[in-house]
Amino acid sequence: xxxxxxxxxxxxxxxxxxxxxxxxxxxxxxxxxxxxxxxxxxxxxxxxxxxxxxxxxxxxxxxxxxxxxxxxxxxxxxxxxxxxxxxxxxxxxxxxxxxxxxxxxxxxxxxxxxxxxxxxxxxxxxxxxxxxxxxxxxxxxxxxxxxxxxxxxxxxxxxxxxxxxx
Amino acid sequence: xxxxxxxxxxxxxxxxxxxxxxxxxxxxxxxxxxxxxxxxxxxxxxxxxxxxxxxxxxxxxxxxxxxxxxxxxxxxxxxxxxxxxxxxxxxxxxxxxxxxxxxxx
Numbered sequence: 001x002x003x004x005x006x007x008x009x010x011x012x013x014x015x016x017x018x019x020x021x022x023x024x025x026x027x028x029x030x031x032x033x034x035x036x037x038x039x040x041x042x043x044x045x046x047x048x049x050x051x052x053x054x055x056x057x058x059x060x061x062x063x064x065x066x067x068x069x070x071x072x073x074x075x076x077x078x079x080x081x082x083x084x085x086x087x088x089x090x091x092x093x094x095x096x097x098x099x100x101x102x103x104x105x106x107x108x109x110x111x112x113x114x115x116x117x118x119x120x121x122x123x124x125x126x127x128x129x130x131x132x133x134x135x136x137x138x139x140x141x142x143x144x145x146x147x148x149x150x151x152x153x154x155x156x157x158x159x160x161x162x163x164x165x166x
Numbered sequence: 167x168x169x170x171x172x173x174x175x176x177x178x179x180x181x182x183x184x185x186x187x188x189x190x191x192x193x194x195x196x197x198x199x200x201x202x203x204x205x206x207x208x209x210x211x212x213x214x215x216x217x218x219x220x221x222x223x224x225x226x227x228x229x230x231x232x233x234x235x236x237x238x239x240x241x242x243x244x245x246x247x248x249x250x251x252x253x254x255x256x257x258x259x260x261x262x263x264x265x266x267x268x269x270x271x
Contacts, residue, residue, distance in 0.1 A: 001172070003172050003173070004172050004173060007172075007173050007177065011177070011181045014181070014185065015181070015184055015185065015188070018185055018188040018189075018208055019188060021188075021192065021201075021204060021205070021208065022188060022191055022192040022195055022196065022201070022205065027198060027200055027201060030201055030204060031204065034204050034207065034208065037208065037211075038211065041211050041214075041215055044178075044181075044215060044218075045215075045218055048170065048218050048219055048222040049170070049222055050218050050221070050222060050230055053218060053230050053233055053234075056234070056237070057214075057237070060237050060241065061207070061211070061237075061240075064241065065207065065240065065241060065244050068244060068245070068248060069200065069203070069204065069244075069248070072200065072248045072251065072252065073200060075252070076200075076251075076252070076255050076261060078198070078200065078261060091195060093194075094191060094194035094195045095191065095195070097190075097194055098187050098188075098190045098191035098194060098195075099187070101187055101190055102183060102184065102187035105183045105186070105187070106180065106183055109179050109180075109183065112179075114174070114175065114176065115175050115220075115223050115224065121170060121171075121225055122225040125221070125222070125225055125226070125227040125230070126222070126227070126230060130227050131227055131230055131231060131234075134227045134228055134230075134231050135231050135234070138228065138231075139228075139231050139235075142235060146235055146238045146239070149238065149239065149242055150238060150241070150242055152242075153241075153242030153243075153245050153246050154245065156245075156246050156249070157245040157246050157248075157249040160246070160249035160250055160252070160253055161249045161252060161253075
């Protein structure tokens with residue numbers, strides 16, 4: 001029973017802080033709200049028996065990516081409310097468009113086939129042992145390719161960040 | 167403590183859909199390029215949540231491994247994207263995406 005309440009609480013908090021990310025005036029506040037949203041999503045991972053993924057999610061997103069965002073915002077000196085806003089017409093059309101997307105997605109997924117409750121449910125799939133076995137047995141080539149991707153991203157970021165490219 | 171026995175998967179699908187729509191709203195609603203990047207992160211996380219939910223309900227750890235790859239791609243995307251944003255800011259002194267309309271004719 002407490003799991004259900006926890007799910008509702010985390011879902012409510014993630015939707016509320018997700019909306020506050022979009023509507024916050026100050027970009028620094030947006031980053032902080034997004035960090036809270038990521039923590040609630042990590043809570044959902046724990047509820048779904050993906051404990052290792054929850055830890056990695058907090059480390060990678062809240063620890064690395066959002067610090068990078070904060071660093072860039074401080075570097076660009078955007079921590080004040082100088083942002084020019086779109087016109088009211090554009091804001092209204094953006095809201096209507098995303099609302100329509102939500103309605104279409106919910107309507108199309110409502111009658112999709114459902115998964116019956118698993119009889120022999122394995123609670124250990126989220127542990128690091130099983131994830132490592134799957135990663136290095138079935139996904140070895142994508143794992144290596146992702147390392148090349150990270151190397152390329154690092155080289156690209158360094159080259160873009162240089163003062164002038166000769 | 168497992169959510170899988172008490173909560174049907176439709177709730178997770180609904181939550182992911184709402185979070186994804188909030189991300190789309192952020193991309194359409196704001197003009198600050200950094201906020202648009204953050205909304206893209208929110209959309210990626212909605213998809214991650216759905217992958218983890220299906221992986222947990224089907225007792226298959228492949229979905230959770232996919233989440234790792236999405237995280238790697240997101241980290242690479244953020245690093246390159248913020249570097250591009252720094253270049254744009256250095257050249258145009260703003261992070262407003264409406265200044266980036268030179269390719270429009």
